[in-house]
Amino acid sequence: MLHARILTYLDEVARLGSIRKAAARLNVASSAINRQILALETQLGAPIFERMPRRLRLTATGEVLIAHVRETLKSGQRVVAQIEALKGLQRGEATIATMNGLAAGPLPGFIAGIVAAHPRVHLRLRVLPLDQIPNAVLTGDADIALGYNFPTPPGLRVVASHDLYLGAVVAPGHPITHRKPARLADCLEFPLVLSDASMTIRPVIDLAFTRVGLPLHPTIETNSIEFMMRIVREGHAITFLNPVDIGVEVARGDLVFIPLHDFRVDPITVKLVVRARGTLDAFPSVLVEEMRKAMPTLQRESNDRI
Secondary structure, eight states: OOSOHHHHHHHHHHHHTOHHHHHHHHTSOHHHHHHHHHHHHHHHTSOSEEEOSSOEEEOHHHHHHHHHHHHHHHHHHHHHHHHHHHTTOOOEEEEEEEOHHHHHTTHHHHHHHHHHHOTTEEEEEEEOOGGGHHHHHHTTSOSEEEEESOOOOTTEEEEEEEEEOOEEEEOTTOGGGGOSSOOHHHHTTSOBEEEOTTSTHHHHHHHHHHHTTOOOOOSEEESOHHHHHHHHHTSSOBEEEOTTTTHHHHHHTSOEEEEOGGGTTSOEEEEEEEESSSOOOHHHHHHHHHHHHHHHHHHHHHHHHO
16 A cells, blocks of 8 residues: 555544544454554644544644645545556546535436446545535545535636526426416416525525515425425426426426526526646546536537427
């Protein structure tokens, strides 16, 4: 190995907040990890972890040390990837941070194609809350971020972004499918199943209703796009989503996307983001380029439905 096992031990304990959980994850004895941590603390002359009743928490010394540990581990991974590339094995690994709607929508088909083209790669997909997505890339926990309307603080670079527009989503044969053009006012005649305040699309919905002077009284609120789609298929309820989220279901004929002029003012922006500084390894670079090329296709398909 290019680095001592203690680095991996420290990284896992810091992530999980528990020697026992880290030992189970790494398939080693808890006592072995504890001995090495205690020995390192003795060597440093300062504690690395604050031992609390239910978990371990990094001390100030630990915070400094763990940043070095993770950078060393990442460097080791890059060296191994470069050596494997020289051997012609075309291996690599990458981590994508994204949100539930994309993970349940277009990403599986895209990733299946990537894996088919690069069968020896290791790809991680992390579904995170909106406010955690940028930080995952900044801290190095993810190589790439893909999501809707998340902030891009200094330290991140937007590789590509495209605007999408919400519309009404209903079951096939729903009465509103016969209204041309359909408007938000028409939707009030039916139960509304809306995203809750934790989701990026809710402010867009609220703003659209306010702009046209309509009251908004949802029957159901949820943070699950899958639940929205399922309950809409069961009856006459209406939800509001962007066409990318429901592309597979529309193609199968399970759902119908209805463009609404009232939503055409405020787009939902899908962003592809990486760290601003440094260079990506070979496979993450390939992945970013493939995703960048695929995003205009998503936008064209969305516009075709509108």
